[in-house]
Amino acid sequence: MELEAIYENVERRDIQNTTGPQIQSHGQDEGKDLKRRSRCLVLITVGLGLICVLLLVFIILQNITITAERDLINSYKNTVEEFNQTINSLQDNYTDLMTEKHQLQINFNSLSQKKLELETRVKDLTAEKNQLQRNFNSLSQKKLELESKVTSLSDKLNMDASKRVCFFISNELKSWSDSRQYCRERGADLVIINTEEKQKFISSLVKERAWIGLSDTENEGNMTWVDNSTLKQGFWLRGEPNNQDGNEDCIELMPSHPALNNWNDLPCSEKRKGFCEK
Template structure:
C-alpha cells in the first residue's frame, strides 16, 4: 500500500465522520475495491516474480550449457594441441634421423666415389699391363711358331740323314703302333724290327 492509498483512506475516514451512515457504506465499498486492487497487484507481482525466476533459470541453464560447451571445446582443443605437439616431436625426431642418414649416405657416397676412382685407375693400369702382356704373348707365339718350324725342319733333316746312314731315333712321345709307324713314314723311315740280340742290346743302351 503506497502513500496515495493511505491518503485516500484518510480522506474517506474524514468523509465518513462528517457524512454519517451513508458515508460509511461508501467506505466499505472503497475498502473492497482496495482489497481487489491489492490482490491484483499481489498476483501481478507474483506472476512477475515467477517470470523473472523462469527467465533467470533459463539464463542460468543457458550459461551452464555454454560453459559446458566451452569446457568441452577447451578440452578438445587441449587434446588437439597435445596431439599436434606429439606429432611435431615425432616429425622432429624423424627429421633428425633422416638428416643423420643423409650425412651417412653422403659419406658413403664420397667413399664409394673415391673407391670408384681408384678402381678405374687400377683398371686402366691393368688394361695397359694386359696390352703389354698381350704384345709379349704375341711375340712369344711368333717365336714359338718359328721354333716349331725349325724343330720340324731339323727333325725332317735328321730323319733323312738317319734313313740314309741306317741310323734310328727314339721318340719320347707316347703313340699307338699305327700312329708311330705313320710318324716314321712321314719322315721317310719306318719302325725298327728287333730280330737279333745285338739290336736289343744296342736299343737298351740307347
C-alpha cells in the same frame, strides 16, 4: 481468500445501506472511504500477485537460463577438452614427424656420403682398370717378344741335328740325388745350363721350383755340373749361394723370380721336381 471475503462483506454492507433506511451524511462519507480503501487494497493485492507471478516467471526463466548456461558451459568445457586432446594428439604427431624427419635427414646424409664414396670408388676402379689394361697390353707385347726370343733360342738349340736336346721334368717331388736317378733311368741327367740363352729358355719352360744338375757335394764351395765340368757363369738370386746352416749343397731353379737370375742353393734332401736333359 481472506481478501475476497473482506471485499464481499464490504459490498454487502453497501447494498444494505442503500436499501435500508438512510443514515446521517457523516455515516455515508465513512462508507465511501471504506469502499475506496477496499478497492485500493484489492488493487494492491492484485499488483502484489502480479509481482509474485512476474518474480516466479523471472525465477523460472533465470533457472532455465542458468541451466542452459551451465549446459552450454559444460558443452564448451567438453569442446575445449576435446580441442585440447586434439591439440595434444597433433603435438605428439608433430613431434613424431619431426623425429622421423630428423632420422630421414640423417639417413639421407649417410646415403649421400655413401654415394659420394661409391662414385669415388668407381672412379678409382675405372682408373685402375685402365692401368691394368695398359699393363696387360704391355705384358702381351712382352709375351710376344719373349715367344719370339724363345723361338729364336729353340732354333739355335736345334740347329745341330746331331746334337738335338730333349728336356722333360719329373712328375714327383724327390731329393736332388733321387731326381738325378729319375733322369738317369730314362737315359738323361739333370740339366746343365752354361749359357745365358739356355738359362732363359729353361726358365721359360719351368713352372715350379726344380732341381738342376749343379752342386758342391764333392767339394764345398766348388760348384760342379753332373758332367764334372766346373761352373763358369752362374745365374744366382741376390745373396745366393749362401750355404745357410752349412748344408745347402744342391741348386734349384725358381721360376717365380726373374728369368735370368733365379738360382738358389738349399739342402739336397729337400723335395723338388727334377728338370732332365737328354
